[in-house]
Amino acid sequence: MSHPHPELGLPPELPDGALRVVALGGLGEIGRNMSVLEHAGRLLVIDCGVLFPEDHQPGVDLILPDFDYLHGRLDDIEAIVLTHGHEDHIGAVPYLLRLREDIPLVGSQLTLAFVEAKLREHRITPLTLAVREGQVERLGVFECEFVAVNHSIPDALAVAVRTGAGTVLHTGDFKMDQLPLDGRVTDLRAFARLGEAGVDLFMVDSTNAEVPGFVASEREIGPVLDGVFATSERSIVVASFASHVHRVQQVLDAAHTHGRRVALVGRSMVRNMTIAAELGHLHVPDGVLIDVKKVDTVPDDEIVLMCTGSQGEPMAALSRIANRDHKISVGPGDTVILASSLIPGNENAVYRVINGLTRLGARVVHGGNAKVHVSGHASAGELLYCYNILRPRNVMPVHGEARHLVANAALAVRTGVPADHVVVAEDGVVVDLVEGRARVVGAVPCGYVYVDGASVGEIGEVELKDRRILGEEGFVSIFVVVDSATGKVLSEPQIQTRGFAEQDAVFDDIRPQIVAAVEDAARGGSADTYQLQQVVRRIVGRWVSGRLRRRPMIIPVVVEA
Template identity: 75%
Template sequence: MSTVFSQRLEEPPALAPGTLRVIPLGGLGDVGRNMAVLEFEGRLLVIDCGVLFPEDSQPGVDLILPDFEILTDRLEDIEAIVLTHGHEDHIGAVPYLLRRRPDIPLVGSQLTLALIEAKLKEHRIRPVTHVVAEDEQRSLGPFDCEFVAVNHSIPDALAVHVSTPAGTVLHTGDFKMDQLPLDGRITDLRAFARLGEAGVDLFMTDSTNAEVPGFTVAEKQIGPTLDGIFARARQKIVVASFASHVHRVQQVLDAAAAHGRKVAFVGRSMVRNMGIASELGYLDIPDDTVIDVKRIDDLPDDQVVLMCTGSQGEPMAALGRIANRDHRVSVGPGDVVILASSLIPGNENAVFRVVNGLMALGAEVVHKGNAQVHTSGHASAGELLYCYNIVRPRNVMPVHGEVRHLIANGKLAEATGVPSERIVLAQDGHVVDLKDGVASVVGAVPNGYVYVDGSSVGQISEADLKDRRILGDEGFISLFAVVSSETGAVIAGPEIHARGVAEDAAVFERIRPEIVKALEKAVAEQTERRDTHQLQQVMRRVVGRYVGQRLRRRPMILPLVIES
């Protein structure tokens, strides 16, 4: 397999005539911020534009975006943004790209566009949208696109086949091959086979479950488990899921109706998305089943089901606030909480922190680790093998996954007969050119994380995050001293203020004489104009050495020296 994970790549050459260029800007190395840019004859087609959710090592960050820098001077070259489905990791960054050019057409299925339109409304952007459906074809500049139905954990997902004179690309988006889907809409393997017969030059395939053997459990197998939990529950039931997981919400609604319970949606995104899904006919709500959350206080606990957000341990989502007793909904002994979702890699600590909080309140917590309450929306190894054998692509480029997922997916392709030199294992920012039926990495473009922090976008750097981690882990010390402009003697201070470093402030008393001694020595050595910056660094070194040796800590130290 052609892997360039550890190689340092140069800037790619100019795009040669008759060549199709593919630049992944997200989704290769992370489960999130999925985005790929296709270029042909100076025109661009974007496939997906999603966000990545931050980990514990990125404190204060709300979202992580793809790096749009290479598009900054080429916004007018973008023909359209094709959205494969409505999950946040595929559509969440669209508002931030449309801020730069609001009239970029958005192309996707009915539900996908309805979800992104609702999000864009909050950003005060009125998009240009084009609804497409499976089996439909549409020309977007030099890109002839055909859309193929695929099954996923959200309705209306589409794969996209892109045809150009330089070659063809089949991008699966997120998919699986559930043969018993709740909505009856299966992955169209006949279309995959037809496209394969015509010739697929580059197959970009979902890698998330490439390490999982066999086949992904069918959605319908979750229903009996939920029904059993509802049957034995004697008090309140709280179910947490992704706000876009229409299929899981449908199963909860069906179970609630069967057991005489009312369902209240909790969380702004959950309420919004389920309203859209119901209005468009993707969610079938049994009569007199859904109520406003304000009405739950009027019902006995054994008639209540709360469908909420927060399945990934997000502290500000409904479930996290419930666990922290910071929500109008409370749980206690006898209540059942169901986490009806998989863990996104990197969220483990946050999720188990919420689980522990709920259990400390006395609730029973049911999750995928102890019951079959969720199934993945991604194809496992057995399904991927089927696809490779059906499509028979000339080149393969695994997408959507961490490095281990991409490598595992590449090995599956190789096992089905795809030559190893035709399997491209790339990462975000790598530039892949398809020419004369051969795909290869020809360089790389700058591609970093772009952090959304409150109202700021891209203003937070890795250095800022390092400072935040130090503050959170090691604490903070501020130092203040005043020296005489005439004699250089310390006439005030040094004052030492510490937070999160030591329980007893008296521990710093013994270092004050050392700071004074070091300052006076440094002043005596300055023969010309007094350098307060140098004196501040003297204080920093003395205190840093003392705290490191005595307390075994490395806090952030901010010294200030003033002349008087």
């Protein structure tokens, strides 16, 4: 297997007739999925998603793929093909279209409807091409055939891209539920047909590659939800992804069975389910849905609240409910159902919410104590079937952390794919398909791009480090006035702190040292206020580290008078 290395240099010029694949996100992480295919001087983008921040990225709203690789080549992009409507595959589309608004978007009807609703908020009117399974479209030098796949959102598609260099099959996110709620199974007959014709590069979902066997059917969730509803005494709150149409359908059905009404909570949940209902993917029983504003008119034992926040997101409805910062409250007798799996990295946030709800007296039902969710990603058994059906010449695992990618690569090798034809890459690593062989040929810069309020890409690791220090270590400001002629300190240094348990008086011991250090530096020729500020920073930093065992942000201000 080919493994990327930090010492990889920039890739050489793409040979004539070859195909280049550059993943700008989604390899080595769960989120930010985006791959760029290049052939004959033209580009095809597959997916363009976001990554949600973790605790060590304070203040960040979203993390985007790094579009720098595309700068100067935006006019070469034929289209953006979107495999399905989850945020980690479509969330960054508005930010790419800001750079070139007329890039065509290609995807299923539901996927495009979700994207268009998002783009309206950014005041962008896109060019779109709706496709469905079995359809073949020529997008410049790329011929794309779309294949039905089953996932945790309706209307998901894999895409087979035919070029002069060979055929690439990108699964998007998929699983092989044989009894899906909407009856739309992953089209293994199409996979077999593509395999017979020859798949030169198989880019395949890796998220569950470490999990043995097969993912359970979505239909197994219905009876569990039904049992929870039957034993719930008062109100029920169900948290799920705002795009999980199948789970919302099951909640609506269970509510209808038990004589309850359902209110959708949260703008994204209302928007997405309205779209899904309009397109026929969500079937709402008569009289079940009510406006959230009318919840107070319904008895507690007859209401279900469907909200976002299953991943512990701080601003989502469920977290705010747990923190008593929402108009909706829960207490003894209420039931909260977290109907989604844990995304890696979110564990602490989710358990924090579960503990908060439990303290309020609610019964919390989640994946750890009941089967209220099944994964949307193929497990090892399903992946083995795909490898044996397709018999791909080369494999490039995608969508997963490093352990998932490596586990998926091992499955490919076990089914007979030569180890040197399996490419384990990371974000930014460049893979060329030349004469039927895929190889790592270099790497391009591919960092995190942070969205922070209205700013995009304006904060980096330095600013995040400052935020972490402020949040974890506090800060100290020191104000010193010196005589511009003599360098003498004219008054006692003023010291203020934030985030310290100790009183400011603890800094009395350091004030004489600051005065002595500043005056010594001034006598030694350091008359510049910037140099004097650095002297103050060093003195205070050493003292705080040794005396208080802290490393706060230190802000010295030296003023001449």
